[in-house]
Amino acid sequence: MSLLDRGEEFLDIFPEVTTTDDLGNVIVRPADEPVRIRASVQPVTSDELSAVGQDLATTYRVICRSAPLGAWSRVRWVTNGGTWWDVIGRPRRYGMSRRTAHIDALIRERKDPPESARGEA
Template sequence: MSLLNRPNADVLVYPEVVTTDEDGNTITRPAETGIPSKARIQVAGQSTETQKQGFETSDRLNIRLIGWTGGELGAQAAISWGTDELDRPKMYAVEGEPLRYIGSRRTAHTEYIIRRF
């Protein structure tokens, strides 16, 4: 087992689902029920252009879902990992497109950038 395939966190994944709102419009949103998964989470680097000075901070992380069989996550998917100081789950949104690494069968994997919301 590669070090990159060794999970370091347990997360709940809320995949993107298609639903209809009260006006009859088709919308996408995170599922109401999370699916437990193992994940490898690492800090994502930020360019100096996106760093904010002062009191504005945001968590930006790389996540690789280990053994995930639910397909690629959509733009409206959410991930719950850890709890805040009030014991509420910390929720993260998927940012941008999935990062697909397709070098060889043994090293192929998909990562996501997630940001706290």
């Protein structure tokens, strides 16, 4: 077993799904039901944004063997108090060999939880 298989953090991934809205448009959004994974999570940057009230935007790297991550996925970091995160861009998938195959994605904390989760916390 490697670090890819036994990360210390638990994440609930809400995979991206394709659906149709009320007007018949095809849209991509996070699924209603999560998939729980184990992953290694490492800090990447901490940037202070020039906004009223001094915002702090921290970016983390998620590294795991496999996960249903996509650009429209939503992440709830369970072992970090259930905080909500957005995936930045598309995850990178590495597949040189079965032993080293893994997914690497960047996440950034949301300022407010999604509407469906306001009553969950």
